Amino acid sequence: MAVLITGATGCLGGGIARQLLAAGMSVTAQGRDAAAGADLAQKGARFLPLDLCDPGSLTPFLAGTETVFHCAALSSAWGRAADFQALNVDATRRLLEAARASGVQRFIFASSPSIYADGTDRFDLAEDALLPARFASHYARTKAESEALALSYDQPGTMRVVALRPRAIYGRGDRALMPRLLTAMRRGTLPLIAGGEALIDITHVSDAARAMVLAADHAETAGGRAFNITSGETWRFSQLAGAAADLFGLSPRRRHLSYGVAMAIATGLETLHHLVRPQVEPVLTRQAVASLGRSLTLDISRARADLRYVPQVTLAEGIRDYAA
Numbered sequence: 001m002a003v004l005i006t007g008a009t010g011c012l013g014g015g016i017a018r019q020l021l022a023a024g025m026s027v028t029a030q031g032r033d034a035a036a037g038a039d040l041a042q043k044g045a046r047f048l049p050l051d052l053c054d055p056g057s058l059t060p061f062l063a064g065t066e067t068v069f070h071c072a073a074l075s076s077a078w079g080r081a082a083d084f085q086a087l088n089v090d091a092t093r094r095l096l097e098a099a100r101a102s103g104v105q106r107f108i109f110a111s112s113p114s115i116y117a118d119g120t121d122r123f124d125l126a127e128d129a130l131l132p133a134r135f136a137s138h139y140a141r142t143k144a145e146s147e148a149l150a151l152s153y154d155q156p157g158t159m160r161v162v163a164l165r166p167r168a169i170y171g172r173g174d175r176a177l178m179p180r181l182l183t184a185m186r187r188g189t190l191p192l193i194a195g196g197e198a199l200i201d202i203t204h205v206s207d208a209a210r211a212m213v214l215a216a217d218h219a220e221t222a223g224g225r226a227f228n229i230t231s232g233e234t235w236r237f238s239q240l241a242g243a244a245a246d247l248f249g250l251s252p253r254r255r256h257l258s259y260g261v262a263m264a265i266a267t268g269l270e271t272l273h274h275l276v277r278p279q280v281e282p283v284l285t286r287q288a289v290a291s292l293g294r295s296l297t298l299d300i301s302r303a304r305a306d307l308r309y310v311p312q313v314t315l316a317e318g319i320r321d322y323a324a
Contacts, residue, residue, distance in 0.1 A: 001216075002026040004065045006052060006095065007072030008040060009033035011173035012110055012166065015209030016069050017045055028065065030072065036173075052091040062102035067216050070095060070150070071110040074139065075176070077288055078273075078281035081138045088142035089149065096153045096161075106219040108212050109150040109163040111226060113298060114140040114287075121295040123199070127165070127226045127302055137287040151224055160223030162215040164208075167230045167298055171205035171313075171322055178244065178322055185245055190252040191284075193262045193293035196238030201230035201297050204313035204321070214307040222306055228298040231318075232311040237292055240315070247319050259293045 003020060007013035009031030017029050021043045029045040030052070031037050037047040048061060052072055062068070074087045092109075099107050116125055117140060118132035135141035147163045154161035170177045184190055211229045215222060245252060257265075266289045269282035303309040313321070 001066050002028075002064050003067045003069060003216075004028045004030065004062060005069045005071065006030045007070075007110075008045070008047075009036035010071060011169055011171070011175065011205050012208055012212070013069065013071035014040070014173045015171070015205040016071070016212050018043070019206070019209050019213060021045060028061070030061075052095065053086050058095055058098035059102055062098055062104060065099075065102060065104055067106040067108065068095070068099050068104050069108045069110070069212055069216070071212075073110070073143070075112075076139060076281065077137060077285040079138065084138040084142040088139070089146045092146040093149060096150060100153060100159055104159055106216045107150065107153065107159055107161045108215045108219070109147060109161065110212065111147040111163045111165045112140065112143040113165045113167045113228065113296065114291075115144040115147070115165070116296060116298075117290055117294070119290055119294060121198070123295060123297050124299045125228070125297070126299045127228055136290050139287070147226060151226065154224035156223065160219040162219050162222045162224075163226040164211055164215055164303075165226060165228050165298070166203045166208040166211065167228070167296075168200060168202040169205050169208050170202055171318055173205060174322065177202070178319075181241060181244055182248060182250075185241070185248075185250045185252040188252055189255050190241055190245070191255050191257055191262070192238060192241075193257050193289055194259045195256055196236060196241065196254075198237050198293055199234050199295035199297050200237055200240065201234055202240065202315065202318075203229055203231050203311075204318040207231060207311050207313050210312075211303060211307065211309050214309055218307050225302075225306075227303040227307060227309075228300050229303055229309065230298050230300050230311070231313065231315065232300060233315060234297050235315060243315060244319055259289070262289045262293060
């Protein structure tokens with residue numbers, strides 16, 4: 001199977017690349033991190049230091065490609081709406097058009113459970129759960145738009161499209177969940193919004209990557225649908241933070257903030273940064289408050305049944321792997 005992985009120098013894309021290269025697949029890896037790209041090239045990948053927002057045609061890069069794993073995205077709680085639209089939606093549309101024109105058979109799209117967040121506690125959500133009328137961030141809005149766009153290209157007999165919504169990916173290459181948590185704790189303070197009682201599903205990168213590969217394997221029957229992906233375990237944020245603190249030998253002071261106070265602080269910081277430091281992400285954003293202060297758990301029974309997905313990495317194993 002000849003594949004193209006976009007965002008291959010990121011956490012999820014890199015995880016997919018490592019798994020497929022280990023299996024002897026022909027891998028073309030797109031990304032903008034030259035060092036990570038060189039590492040993939042040493043493992044046998046063909047590396048493309050390509051910016052998907054560049055206006056040139058993507059079709060030449062897809063010659064002979066059977067499967068596309070589209071993981072590239074602007075994934076942040078902060079940034080300009082136009083930038084999220086350009087990479088998450090417009091570049092996805094161009095890639096879909098090029099894939100269809102090139103005869104790609106399977107297009108596996110990395111979506112996001114952030115599209116479920118509406119500022120309330122939500123539990124055991126299935127893939128058909130109601131989405132909010134107003135999304136929590138530019139990221140969530142554009143991921144919802146690009147997921148719907150990708151699935152609209154699903155066509156039996158030509159190109160099957162499957163979308164996955166992996167929850168809170170961590171592990172090797174993680175630049176969001178664990179790094180931010182550890183940075184906060186190393187400063188000596190761990191903010192616990194709403195007492196740290198919010199429930200969260202997380203997913204080790206190896207499980208998320210394997211789920212993407214399984215989606216390609218089952219694309220003929222799974223095409224046109226989205227699938228939730230998690231570790232199958234649910235944790236309170238305080239438990240997750242405590243496990244990380246213990247492993248890294250940290251003893252941060254716990255600072256309790258009500259949800260309302262945390263949201264007010266984040267709103268004020270965002271307003272200030274928009275005025276004087278628009279290029280710098282505030283230390284606390286409204287998206288972060290909603291993510292850490294409100295429960296969001298997912299039902300993965302569809303992935304278990306239709307993709308034969310079985311989580312393999314526990315939180316304890318995953319944190320040890322990240323620390324190694």
